Amino acid sequence: MIFGWWTKRRRHKLLSQPLPDQWREVIVDRLAVYPLLSAAEQQRVHDYVRVFIPEKNWEGCLGFELTEEVQVTIAAQVALLVLGFDDEYFDHVRSILVYPQTYVAPDSPHNHSGIVDERGSARDGEAWYRGPVILAWDEVLADVRAPEYGSNLVVHEFAHQLDMQNGSHADGVPPMTSRAQFERWSKVVTHEYEQLGQACRHRRETLLDCYGTTNMAEFFAVSSEVFFTLPVELREEHAELYDVLREYYRQDPARRAQGA
Ligand SMILES: [Zn+2]
Incomplete structure (x- = not known):
């Protein structure tokens, strides 16, 4: 910048x-x-x-x-x-x-x-x-x-x-550094978003709050909250989601939490 x-x-x-x-x-x-x-x-x-x-x-x-x-x-x-x-x-x-x-x-x-x-x-x-x-x-x-x-x-x-x-429209996709990163992000996040929707419809408890099913923007915001507060649990239960967030945020809070 x-x-x-x-x-x-x-x-x-x-x-x-x-x-x-x-x-x-x-x-x-x-x-x-x-x-x-x-x-x-x-x-x-x-x-x-x-x-x-x-x-x-x-x-x-x-x-x-x-x-x-x-x-x-x-x-x-x-x-x-x-x-x-x-x-x-x-x-x-x-x-x-x-x-x-x-x-x-x-x-x-x-x-x-x-x-x-x-x-x-x-x-x-x-x-x-x-x-x-x-x-x-x-x-x-x-x-x-x-x-x-x-x-x-x-x-x-x-x-x-x-x-x-x-862009003025919050779509759950922050700026990416490459096409490959964007494609990986879209694939993983779309899948996880659908999974959360299913879990919430069936009232299954998950690590991510059902508020994340509102739209993709809320899914990104809710996922980010868990990434920073419960990173070890997120990595265990949603490894791919954790990974794309780790790549985007350029930090590895689960690793940090485990002192590795
Ligand atoms: Zn929000």
Whole structure:
């Protein structure tokens, strides 16, 4: 990715500042895999949050107090998601809006494409094409405190943003590096999507949440959540899906989890 010299200079300046101790404490507390990361990876997470937080416009909604703890918690999850990429700071996501809990938002403008994740009439989060990411803090916190449930709202919404990097329509296919990768991805993901549909119709319990059957975009977002929270289980039960995600995200969290 090519940056203007101004962006480079600004980021260099941000990285010349030390990571505040309180930020480090939040990262250690809120990023479950932190102890499993290599020293170099931990450093990448530190650097990432130091750039990501000041580059975004953060807004607390409905009176929510947006603290540094909130920012670092969210930024650390994003850092993990893109740990395998170079300088992926989601430049098109200018704002991050945080509600205290699941919320009922007014209808968004029709000329704005994006993804809305709803639970009943309430929303957990949203990801707009070249627009904001919106998150419900109670969901973010519940997920980071109990990764064993396989959910991570921040990973979910930013996976939608990755998906929309190659077009306004989130179709479950983020940018690929080659035709071969795309073909392998399509074959595996289509098959897994059908399998999940069948399992959910028969009310069979699976590692992947049935919300992933909504469409291919949700399947990618839900799969990404499990890839980062329960990687060993995903590799065991959905080896091919794990493999295409590993290739796409350029990291191997199952291997990391097993210390190999
Ligand atoms: Zn979604």
